[in-house]
Amino acid sequence: MYAIEVEKLTKKFHGFVAVDSISFSIERGEIFGLLGPNGAGKTTTMSMLSTMLKPTSGRASVNDFDILKSEDDVRRSIGIVFQDQSLDEELTAHENMDFHGRLYRVPKDLRQKKITELLELVELEDKKDNLVKTFSGGMRRRLEIARGLLHEPEVLFLDEPTLGLDPQTRNRLWQYIEELNKEKGITLILTTHYMEEADRLCDRVAIIDKGKIIAMETPENLKKSIGGDVITISSPENDDLHAMIRLQPWVNHADLHNSSVTINLKNAEQHIAEIVTLSSANKITINNISIHKPTLEDVFLHYTGRTIREEEAKTKDRMRMMRRMRTR
């Protein structure tokens, strides 16, 4: 049984392809992550799955309801925490919850019971009568998650759940999310551009870039697919360094980036001295050298040839362009 099935889903905005024929399935009880830079099409995918946006082509079903034919059934069976805040700041935490419960037609007795229970879960019970405008970013996020769960959805959508939160709050939220999944068996689909987040939370991750899924696996397997270790070197003569390293027999492959060279190899510890010696023999200065186990960041780099951070800066312009097109 799949919680979500997506087949060749595509969304175009005035010629710009935001989501390009993606297909995937999510099993019940799974935590599934869409990982990619801003503007990769994660939020657009979420919007289509939550029936907020009509796909240009392709089909998808959520809890066995078709997103085009049974909009209301889909909406009833999912909870959503949007990327941008969506609370009414002039109402109290309890009133925000109550409003949501009424909108989803949760009967009064059950509604009151669930609100108390969920506010306790996210530790906001003692603040329930405070106006939301007095809440911190982390408290608002927790309230939104509690609200998204009020109508007992089978699938919870989390769009960038920890964006802009401090590390401590982020950690606490991760714990909530894990608890929800374990104790209530809720299927979670989340988008993020934080590698650690995807790594820590997700059972499976789809790396999405420029509207396409370029890899889909467990974080473990994704990292294994790169294999061995990663050495990152930065040098003023990156080009020469890359050309030199590339030819060594013990190198799996080496990539040249704007500010660094990454080398994929086995037993990095044994070869690091060799790299340094080779470099000084060829009069290449090394500013910085480090060894680490592959992270999802390296996986992203491996598949796209770019780091997700490089991508951030560039996509800002594209995002702006897209927003302009959408508002037209």
Add this chain to the structure above:
Amino acid sequence: MDIVYTIWLRSVKRYLRSKSRIIGSLGMPVFLLLVLGLGLNSVVTLPDMEQGYTDFIIPGIISMSVLFTSVFSGIQIIWDKQFGFLKETLVAPVSRLEIMLGQTMGGATTAVIQGLLILILSLFIGLSINSIPGFLVAIVFMVLIGLSFTAFGIAIASRMEDMHGFQLIMNFVIFPIFGLSGALFPIDSLPPWVRSLTLLDPLTYGVEGIRYGLLGTSQIDPVVSFVVLTGFTIFMVVFGAYLFRKINI
């Protein structure tokens, strides 16, 4: 129906909570009442009317208060859009018509409360309510102005991206609607071409209806006023609902 009630409840709660807005929006009408009403009372004599100018403009100022509050309540949807709350409402398994009706009724309720506050204040500067049915007639017309112009505000908000256009709407749409409505002058004494303009203004019928209710005299037959304003209200609600259905977030 419970969805409409939910949305209505939120509007009213927010309104009652924003004391500064309630007091703030009383400022202008009270100012006009005092300056125009008391200031011009001794200078202006109205043909065919036993009441003074103060009594004459009270219904006009009440209409103005209802008009401004309702348009403003409707346009507030833009804020919901900007602060993201509209998403929460739109993604729920409810129809947009229910949401729109809830907003409209919520806006109308706050507008009528605002109008009643002016009415109560008017009692201190000489208004006296002589008949309960007349008072109820005035309320009915206030409700109709409230409903139609909140729907009007929602229609505008559905097509606007942010609050930048708000000033434009205020100056070029709302003020002319108020100015041309016969709130401040008797429409019978106008030159014929201006008079036909005022008859095109839906608010004229609201002002005349309230005037009939409170003073017992009006220049337009109250039945005509009622029919025209009800027609306008139905049209605005349908039009507002149509535009709101297509709102993008």
